[in-house]
Amino acid sequence: MAEAFLEVDERLDSSELQAVSVAAGDGIGPEITAAALKVLEAARAPLTFQYIDMGLECWQRGLSSGVPADSWEAIRQTGVLLKGPMTTPQGSGMKSLNVTLRKSLGLFANVRPVRAYVPFIASHHPGADLVIIRENEEDLYAGIEHRQTQDVVQCLKLVSRSGCERIIRYAFEFVMTRRRKRLTCMTKDNIMKLTDGLFHQVFDEIAEEYPDVETDHMIVDIGMARVANAPEAFDVIVTPNLYGDIVSDIAAEVTGSVGLAPSANVGESIGVFEAIHGSAPDIAGKNVANPSGLLLSSVKMLAHLGMGEHAELIHNAWLRTIEDGVHTPDVFGSGHSHQRVGTDEFADAVIQRLGERAVNLGQAHYPRRKLLTAARKPAAWQERKLVGVDLFVQARDMPQTLAEDLHAASRATHLDLTMITNRGVQVWPTGAPETFCTDHWRCRFLMHGDSPHVLRNRDVFALAALLDSAGIDIVKTEHLYDFDGTPGYSMGQGQ
Numbered sequence: 001m002a003e004a005f006l007e008v009d010e011r012l013d014s015s016e017l018q019a020v021s022v023a024a025g026d027g028i029g030p031e032i033t034a035a036a037l038k039v040l041e042a043a044r045a046p047l048t049f050q051y052i053d054m055g056l057e058c059w060q061r062g063l064s065s066g067v068p069a070d071s072w073e074a075i076r077q078t079g080v081l082l083k084g085p086m087t088t089p090q091g092s093g094m095k096s097l098n099v100t101l102r103k104s105l106g107l108f109a110n111v112r113p114v115r116a117y118v119p120f121i122a123s124h125h126p127g128a129d130l131v132i133i134r135e136n137e138e139d140l141y142a143g144i145e146h147r148q149t150q151d152v153v154q155c156l157k158l159v160s161r162s163g164c165e166r167i168i169r170y171a172f173e174f175v176m177t178r179r180r181k182r183l184t185c186m187t188k189d190n191i192m193k194l195t196d197g198l199f200h201q202v203f204d205e206i207a208e209e210y211p212d213v214e215t216d217h218m219i220v221d222i223g224m225a226r227v228a229n230a231p232e233a234f235d236v237i238v239t240p241n242l243y244g245d246i247v248s249d250i251a252a253e254v255t256g257s258v259g260l261a262p263s264a265n266v267g268e269s270i271g272v273f274e275a276i277h278g279s280a281p282d283i284a285g286k287n288v289a290n291p292s293g294l295l296l297s298s299v300k301m302l303a304h305l306g307m308g309e310h311a312e313l314i315h316n317a318w319l320r321t322i323e324d325g326v327h328t329p330d331v332f333g334s335g336h337s338h339q340r341v342g343t344d345e346f347a348d349a350v351i352q353r354l355g356e357r358a359v360n361l362g363q364a365h366y367p368r369r370k371l372l373t374a375a376r377k378p379a380a381w382q383e384r385k386l387v388g389v390d391l392f393v394q395a396r397d398m399p400q401t402l403a404e405d406l407h408a409a410s411r412a413t414h415l416d417l418t419m420i421t422n423r424g425v426q427v428w429p430t431g432a433p434e435t436f437c438t439d440h441w442r443c444r445f446l447m448h449g450d451s452p453h454v455l456r457n458r459d460v461f462a463l464a465a466l467l468d469s470a471g472i473d474i475v476k477t478e479h480l481y482d483f484d485g486t487p488g489y490s491m492g493q494g495q
């Protein structure tokens with residue numbers, strides 16, 4: 001172990017220690033947590049640990065969130081949680097604990113580094129070393145879903161400018177402080193021009209503030225295909241929630257690093273750090289689990305806390321351990337393995353190498369300061385003008401019949417029927433005879449072209465009341481606004 005490092009740390013007194021909440025988790029959780037804490041203590045990381053309850057046992061006691069009130073309190077006080085994997089009881093209807101934590105604690109960024117350790121651990125992609133930064137709170141994961149008609153259900157995709165700014169600025173800061181070079185934004189803004197378009201637009205805006213970072217944008221389908229085929233071509237990726245969920249699993253899978261990969265979930269005031277694997281009940285209690293995912297997560301936690309020196313010390317010792325061929329059974333024999341060890345012995349091997357560096361696997365570097373997580377520019381306030389409404393109706397009619405009924409009922413209003421779509425595809429005033437139609441129609445009404453009338457909500461409600469009296473079955477309304485003269489709504493496909 002590096003003597004010089006111990007000398008530095010022995011000067012610390014208890015007032016300089018950062019408290020960390022620790023939830024050991026289920027299955028292999030307690031073993032790998034003990035191993036990770038042993039290494040943190042041996043490295044003299046300036047931390048104290050507060051053990052908290054969370055997970056299976058809490059669920060079994062009837063706590064639906066899996067987290068007792070005093071554990072929430074402890075996490076809020078320390079601002080940091082090192083979390084072992086938790087078992088979700090099958091078919092229990094229990095909510096995912098991770099989703100609960102992310103949403104409740106405002107953890108807007110999910111950071112997943114993925115890399116190969118060839119030739120010491122086998123991988124099909126020897127050069128892979130990428131980081132995926134996934135937006136964690138918005139998008140389709142808001143969980144706002146409705147059944148609207150007999151045939152059609154919907155899931156709302158919500159994206160905010162402030163949410164985009166937070167995650168994208170975090171990603172640029174990450175690239176700058178972690179000696180990375182390139183940031184790739186992945187969206188599907190060729191189709192979702194408003195939601196994914198906003199994410200892409202904010203990416204372009206913030207990129208101007210970071211001229212030293214190389215940037216590019218990829219449509220997410222080809223982007224994911226390239227990650228699957230050549231993960232070594234990427235450096236850092238920032239992407240909305242759903243795409244990030246998928247691409248981070250693809251990257252870990254194709255590089256063969258699922259068992260080793262750490263993750264961080266970071267908010268403005270709280271960070272949660274955990275391995276990406278689960279509680280592995282099949283090997284629990286056998287001292288064979290690989291503690292690397294959680295140990296590397298605790299390295300990310302140190303970096304998050306601005307303890308870059310300690311993060312480097314442990315990460316470099318871990319790289320050296322892997323390079324020396326000291327491997328747990330899950331990776332033993334897949335590359336240059338020399339010594340097969342259990343969970344506890346692996347932690348001892350890392351401790352023995354504190355102060356050493358890998359020769360072939362490179363060296364870890366971490367910043368000596370915390371990343372910016374709160375920087376946001378106030379959004380410019382734009383003039384919003386109501387210009388119309390999309391009325392969604394359930395009907396079994398043909399579009400022409402529906403249009404005639406809508407026209408007849410809306411004649412005395414300030415609004416004109418301009419378009420009907422079915423599942424987004426225009427079917428009236430023109431459309432293709434082949435378009436398959438469900439019972440769910442979007443009927444777009446816009447204000448008469450040259451009318452001096454200032455449209456108000458009451459005009460929209462009056463229209464809805466007239467249609468309702470005419471027997472038209474409205475299931476949802478969506479107001480249409482212009483913002484500084486720019487339409488804040490999409491056109492119909494084929495329009």
Ligand code: NAD
Pocket residue numbers: 028084085086087088089098259274275276277278279280281282283288289290291292293330
């Ligand atoms: P899993 O990751 O627990 O296990 C998959 C396979 O990988 C198993 O063969 C297991 O033995 C092996 N494995 C996992 N981690 C390992 C390690 N550190 N060392 C060596 N081998 C390891 O996935 P699963 O079996 O689908 O899930 C088990 C439980 O974990 C479920 O209840 C699931 O809901 C939960 N889970 C929790 C989290 C979390 O808390 N973050 C994540 C995923 C799954």
